[in-house]
Amino acid sequence: MEYGYYPGCSLTGSAHRLDKGIKKVFAKQGHTLREIPDWNCCGAFEYGDRKELTGFSKRNLEKARGHFSEIVAPCPACYKNLKEADEEREFAVTHPLDLFDEAFFAAMKQARDLTGQVFTPYYGCILLRPKETAIQNTNIMEETIARFGGEVSGEAVKDRCCGGNQIFINKDVTEKLSRLVLDRSQGTIVVFCPLCHMAMKTFSGERKVVYYTDLLLHIMGEGGAL
Amino acid sequence: MPKTEQALELTDYGRQDFAVCLGCKICASVCTVNDLSPGTNPQEMLQRLFLGQDVAADEPLVRFCTGCYRCTGACPWEIRIPEVIRALRHELGTESPFEKAFKGSVSLFGRVYEPYVLMKAVPFLLKGGYMKHVTRWMEYVGFHLPHKVKGM
Numbered sequence: 001m002e003y004g005y006y007p008g009c010s011l012t013g014s015a016h017r018l019d020k021g022i023k024k025v026f027a028k029q030g031h032t033l034r035e036i037p038d039w040n041c042c043g044a045f046e047y048g049d050r051k052e053l054t055g056f057s058k059r060n061l062e063k064a065r066g067h068f069s070e071i072v073a074p075c076p077a078c079y080k081n082l083k084e085a086d087e088e089r090e091f092a093v094t095h096p097l098d099l100f101d102e103a104f105f106a107a108m109k110q111a112r113d114l115t116g117q118v119f120t121p122y123y124g125c126i127l128l129r130p131k132e133t134a135i136q137n138t139n140i141m142e143e144t145i146a147r148f149g150g151e152v153s154g155e156a157v158k159d160r161c162c163g164g165n166q167i168f169i170n171k172d173v174t175e176k177l178s179r180l181v182l183d184r185s186q187g188t189i190v191v192f193c194p195l196c197h198m199a200m201k202t203f204s205g206e207r208k209v210v211y212y213t214d215l216l217l218h219i220m221g222e223g224g225a226l
Numbered sequence: 227m228p229k230t231e232q233a234l235e236l237t238d239y240g241r242q243d244f245a246v247c248l249g250c251k252i253c254a255s256v257c258t259v260n261d262l263s264p265g266t267n268p269q270e271m272l273q274r275l276f277l278g279q280d281v282a283a284d285e286p287l288v289r290f291c292t293g294c295y296r297c298t299g300a301c302p303w304e305i306r307i308p309e310v311i312r313a314l315r316h317e318l319g320t321e322s323p324f325e326k327a328f329k330g331s332v333s334l335f336g337r338v339y340e341p342y343v344l345m346k347a348v349p350f351l352l353k354g355g356y357m358k359h360v361t362r363w364m365e366y367v368g369f370h371l372p373h374k375v376k377g378m
């Protein structure tokens with residue numbers, strides 16, 4: 001299947017790992033991602049004026065019109081902004097996690113399992129709230145980890161805020177909030193958001209921080225140890 | 227017009243919309259800012275907005291709200307408190323150097339070009355003690371040229 005792809009700014013920069021991971025996972029599953037031509041920034045959370053903020057994503061939808069009906073946006077902020085700007089629900093604005101259904105796993109070639117390893121799927125905020133834009137199955141990563149034999153930790157903190165969007169404003173806020181998540185969870189931290197990745201990575205010490213795409217590709221046999 | 231009124235004009239809310247607030251303080255019980263500044267209560271801020279009173283730029287809620295939407299998720303009316311706070315920050319002019327650089331990049335290129343943002347924020351990053359984290363951030367480094375979005 002062919003999807004429109006909205007990488008957003010961070011996936012073309014500091015979150016290039018997530019961008020490559022998504023592209024690889026989709027390719028391996030037999031799907032094509034085609035970038036929305038000349039897309040612009042979604043505005044993330046930086047604009048106090050709602051009209052200005054949705055204006056950015058409306059421009060992107062305009063550019064997608066006629067080319068795609070389904071748009072995949074991996075960054076939680078981009079995903080939320082695009083979905084909210086699509087007031088008439090003209091497009092299916094989709095987060096990759098919502099594509100993880102039985103057919104997805106049936107098509108997935110498993111080369112490794114996760115037996116004996118502990119993971120904390122850390123969703124953070126925007127994939128879970130507000131309800132209108134939340135992903136459909138808020139246990140999808142726990143189910144995925146368990147499906148491949150891994151152990152799940154951090155249930156109580158999976159929806160806490162890491163303070164990532166304050167990291168370049170009040171770093172102490174991010175440190176305090178990220179540590180609350182880190183202290184109440186175990187094993188490798190699996191994240192979905194570039195800001196969560198940065199917040200966790202900055203304060204995780206020896207703990208590993210990976211994107212969910214890293215984990216999927218690991219199960220599919222890519223690369224060495226996680 | 228008071229700043230708080232102007233801020234509300236930027237949101238999907240008007241003052242009267244907060245009349246539905248039940249005062250249940252569920253928002254306060256889940257608000258992330260409580261982990262940083264105990265006793266924070268978004269409902270109290272909404273009440274002041276409803277009454278047309280001021281909200282100050284240095285209040286913990288205005289400074290530290292992370293936009294986590296925990297309040298919205300728990301509120302019976304799903305009031306989007308972080309969007310109100312974001313508008314207040316805008317109106318009160320509390321943007322950090324980083325936020326200014328972000329917006330600067332968007333006006334210049336139509337996208338956030340991280341090297342530009344970092345360059346603009348260097349003095350802040352040096353002063354703020356960010357350099358000690360740089361070794362942990364090496365995996366984020368990569369080179370690409372800026373893209374200029376047409377018509378932005």
Ligand code: SF4
Nearest residue numbers: 257291292294295297
């Ligand atoms: S979005 Fe802001 S006000 Fe709402 S719970 Fe989070 S930190 Fe508190």
Ligand code: SF4
Nearest residue numbers: 247248250251253301
């Ligand atoms: S949770 Fe909603 S209704 Fe209850 S006090 Fe907070 S804003 Fe008001």
